[in-house]
Amino acid sequence: MSGIWKPFTQMLAPPPGGLIDSANGAYLYKKDGQKILDAISSWWVINHGHCHPHIMQAIRTQTHKLDQVLFSNFHHEKSEELIENLKQLLDPKFQHFFFSDNGSTSVEVALKMTLHYFKNLGSKNRTHFLSFTGSYHGDTVGAMSLNDRSTFTNPYKELLFEVNQVKHPGKELSEEWKKSFLHKLDVLKGSLAGLILEPLIQGAGGMIPWPKESLEFIITEVRKTGALVIFDEVMTGFYRTGKMFAYEHLSPEQYPDLLCLSKGLTGGSLPMALTVATSSIYETFLGPKSKMFYHGHSFTGNLFSCAAAVASCQLFLKNQDTYSAKVSKIETHFLEIKALIPNSWDPRVIGTILAFELPDQTKTGRSEYTSMLSEKLTQKALNENIFIRPLGNTLYFMPPYSVEDRELQSIKNFVKKLVFEQDDMYC
Ligand SMILES: *Cc1c(COP(=O)(O)O)cnc(C)c1O
Helix, strand or coil: CCCCCCCCCCCCCCCCCCCCCEEEEEEECCCCCCCEEECCCHHHHCCEEEECCHHHHHHHHHHCCCCCCCCCCCCHHHHHHHHHHHHHHHCCCEEEEECCCCCHHHHEEEEEEHHHHHHHHHCCCCCCCEEEEECCCCCCHHHHHHCCCCCCHHHHHHHCCEEEEEEECCCCCCCHHHHHHHHHHHHHHHHHHEEEEECEEECCCCCCEECHHHHHHHHHHHHHHCCCCCCECCCCCCCCCCCCCHHHHHHHHHHHCCCCCCCCCCCCCCEEEEEEEHHHHHHHHHHHHHHHHCCCCCCCCCCHHHHHHHHHHHHHHCCCHHHHHHHHHHHHHHHHCCCCCCCCCCCCEEEEEEECCCCCCCCCCCCCCCHHHHHHHHHHHHHHHHEECCCCCCECCCCCCCCHHHHHHHHHHHHHHHHHHHHHHHH
16 A cells, blocks of 8 residues: 555554445445445445446546636536536525535635625624534534544644534433523624534534434524524535435524535535525625635636536436435335344434444443444454444444445344344454
């Protein structure tokens, strides 16, 4: 593995894996022919399945015509087509689309837009952001500042800006929590610029669901302060939670002002992200140069990514019923699997995501990312030709929607084994 420095990897002891030669549908293939079920959609990006022919063809077709243009001056039909398609999938309040390259940059853009929005309005004091423990918004410095502060952020803490981080309310919204949250808002009031959260379920923080009533309470109260609401749907977008977007689980008054999309945007085939804004935000940026949005990346609006994203949207738009059925099939299987898992493991199903906590006998605490349990489980699953990547002792499955009954059955068999042979896990 000459020269490769892998993400989130102690290179002295890399986790089980190896060289992948090709992929198709829900499977990854090694050169020796080993066929591995991609049970986590390759870090949550693949939704239609690997190498979906419609997306691959769209990229190929694009290669004959145009590769890259300078997006500040020019744009192209693919970007217009993409926005047209997305407008059909999104709530009409989302009208303006800012392109960037990945989930982290979509969050950076949302942060800068929020701050600048208030300055454009003339309210210079709105400079604070609110996020939650357990949250993950990316790895660039701004996004990382919002994240749960942990071993992941500690080495870089001098770089991070101060964020008002509120403890996640947990499984039930208690009166005590409400009281302290309201107190916090009261203190912040006129200085709060934005709230950011991952709606319905926090991902990398351990697949932690939000009770809907907590979200409703939080958003309603934050809106009263005049701050903007940002939803980071980088993971939850495009049917992950059972609906096209996670915000659809809430009532329209709770829909966000800014929306971050990436991961599944191109069907997982190429990097791209969007920060989507309402007209009332966009319009404050119109006027003298000082009001314009100072942000851009070399590859903003890249043609191949746009072509892939258009193709992915077309798949969703043309087959909406099929996707609802695919997603609810996964959910049904996962609910069956959930029934086999002890309650003490806290099994949960949110749309196409099944997660549970394995008892961490090393007692190093929940979600200790470096615990060997995660590596052991990864190896154990690979032995059964299933690829997973537990978050510490949180094991989860999040397959591409192309997954078939028999593949879901193999996940079920694996979980059954874990339940029945749990003591072996720690040897
Ligand atoms: C993955 C993820 C990000 C970061 O996206 P990258 O493309 O990895 O930079 C941000 N927010 C959420 C909720 C994510 O799951």
